[in-house]
Amino acid sequence: MRSRTERLELIWHERPGLLGWLTTVDHKRIGLLYFFTTLVFFGAGGVEALLIRTQLAGPNGTVLSPEAFDQVMTMHGVTMIFLFIIPMTTGAFGNYLLPLMIGARDMAFPRLNALSYWLFLGSGVFLYAGLLMRKGPDCGWFCYTPLNTKEYDPGLNADFYALGLIFNSMSTTAGALNFIVTIFKLRAPGMSFNRMPLFVFAMLAVSFSLIFALPPLTTDLVFLELQRKVGFHFFDVVHGGDALLWQHLFWLFGHPEVYIIILPAMGIATSIIPTFAKRKMVAFPLVALAELLVAFIGFGVWGHHMFATGLSIGTLVFFAAASMMVVIPSTIQIYAWLFTVNLGRPEFRAPLLFIGGFIALFVIGGLSGIMFAAIPFDQATTDTYFVVAHFHFIIFGAAVFPILGGMYYWFPKVTGHMYHERSAQASFWVTFVGTLLTFFPMHIVGLLGMTRRVYTYHAGFGWDAYNLSETIGAFILAAGLLMIFANLLWSRFRGPPSGPDPFFGGTLEWTTASPPPPYNFPVIPTVTSPYPNWDRAQGELVLDLDHGHETPATTVRDGHLDEILKMPSESGWPIVLALAVTVLFIMLLTAHFVVAGIFAGVAGCVLVAWHVHEPAEA
């Protein structure tokens, strides 16, 4: 007579070894696949950054030729945004933690989840194949018209860019869809909308943003490829096209994208702060709504990237107004975080230090950002290093710092070992100082007139000392990051056992073992608050669900138990489909349209085969 955990283990375990990883549908293993893959891309993007900084350390640099610089600079941006930060926050953190935080045993569509990962990997390899062939994207991460047209960029570079990003967006869209349905339907009984953890609100906001932000980018890129490869006319004025159409569509995507970048980081911050302040988040409903508001209002500000394009003032005021408004929800959150820490009994361990650094850097970056809402100021500083300073304070300071803090915070949960506290705190200080030294001087050198995306500059403008200190800062920053990874690597093998709940966290992931078993929870919890580990429920409903591959579904608004879902087991179809799609994109790149069509058909057949196997009946 097997015990409940033995039965669950048998039902939920997947096959061992490499084949297990290739066919996994377990959200935790997919989260780990994403984590390690995005770290590799983070390294690549980091090397690109150090190359840029080395080239710009002094005037008349000769480390990179102009062509090489263009590709390294473009790939730095593309890698960090599309191949590191979004997949890390949504694919790694989101995938691993979301089902655990809502009390589910997996995501709503486990096989689709696997497909998102394999498509992501395919798109990353596709983009880097271009760079390695010295035909990498070279038009800047936003690749404006007319620079991206066949006349000015005749090689495959812009085609790698366009097709690579369409490919990547398929992965991200699938992931966002999965998150939304999971959050709507798979929450534990009792977890109504007002009892969802703040991390979950952040993931909901990010997922909706992705759903609405990615299509404008897709449209833009499809127009570009049709123009480049088939001779259509969308952006060229001679045949009735509009050069600004590229920018409108791009920034309709691009601005929500930057909120997509920051929202999960806010979600991580709102998870770490209550734990280490030992206090629930102040003004919880306001913080939850602020996360949704930032995403929503962010769709209305895209024109502030076009203040210097000659559009009429009557159109641009809409964006100036919205850009001022969008700051307010973020400010509400900052005040809530600070009040929570102040009113609690804070313990400044490494994760909270990273959040402290995040708040400081976010405030600086946010202040430089709000300055751009004033059209005259924006027109004076467009395309200077002042903009580069702003977005690196936000992207690195405000999006990456919570990721680093989150790595320490959830490390015990994922590995079952504790990280080394003293060197973790030291790694924070080195990284923080490195960040300030790298990005702060960029404000000054930008105001002194240094433009963006230049591969070198002449002496005598007064920029030299600032650039040198930025380069030194970049290497210090790299050292700080290496310290973090060394700590985590060492602790994975030598760290003391952490137990299920080393920090007394409030959310559900801390109620199960470290690392969690394949079935997450031996018993599905019933929830009565967003901090279920602090407010233990005495619910009448106890769901074992230990006789099949099952997890409960609840109603959308109020979390009442609605049905028992049958979940699919491991499958080879997701990776096969991703391979077919990769070949499809290679055929499109090389203009073999008929073969591309054949592979689209192959992909269709794989989808059919995939759906032949249905999860067993209730």
Next chain:
Amino acid sequence: MSSVPYTQRVAKPNGWWGMVVFVATEATLFGTLIGSYYDLRFKTPRWPPTGVPDPKLAMPLILLGVLVSTSVPVQLASVFARAGRTGATQLSLLVALVVQSGYLAMQIHLYVDDLHRFSPQQSAYASIYFTLVGAHHAHVLVGVLLEAWLLLRLFGGNTAYRAVGVQGAAFYWHAVNALAVAVTLVQLSPSL
């Protein structure tokens, strides 16, 4: 041939929600295509440009009516699938499939005809026209393939999984039909 009635859930099934979110992305895509159409139109004094005929009204509007009417059999299919009536589901899907395939064949014929009269390589008008209309036809094709797949699958009997598939497909078709109205009106707007 089993006739399994569908579980007594209150909320909409996961597969339906998944289709809703997918439709949200596709609808946004069409929104950007239509927005691009008007951006290009505002910039151009003559729309269509000289040498390109104004869109004809009659045939597209008739075809639109035919397509939108298939929402009826498609919705019936969804209701029958929920009730576990396999045969009725398949019949409704077949009716919808035949009409939609006929619509698509006619539209492809008209599309190719248009390509002979004016080329996307000549003007932005033609480029956005063929892209917008082409995107719509591609979505109709996907819907037809989805329906054909479900029709075949149902020969193995109705299951809760397949019933959710039919519900999802019905939602997809209602969305495609709504988008067809938008696309047709936009594409015909120079002649309206």
Next chain:
Amino acid sequence: MRRLRPELLQWYGLFGAALAWSAQQVVGFGVAYADCTAASRRWGLDVVTWEIVLMVVGLTFALLAELAAVNVLLATHRLDYDDPPPQGRRHFFAYAAALGNLLFITAILLNGVGALSNATCRPA
């Protein structure tokens, strides 16, 4: 209908002002944009009238949403934000929306004032 009312009020209170601002942002921008192109002469666009109407209509819908949110908030004021649904959930959303809607009302005003003060077609 009586059981449905607090529910409808809560959702309108949450989304009404946001949708009003969105409509003004898209249509207001679109009209101002079209005004500076070849299209406006052909279609006889009157930007000033459009922007006034958009602002007034937008403000009306947004203020009604705020009233709805405050109404639900007052009806549930004894509750905590994590109390059992549906009342607890309505309190949560009404509390958040009552403050959030002020943001949209301000944005609609700013849009209207900005558009009306700059209703000529000159570059920024």
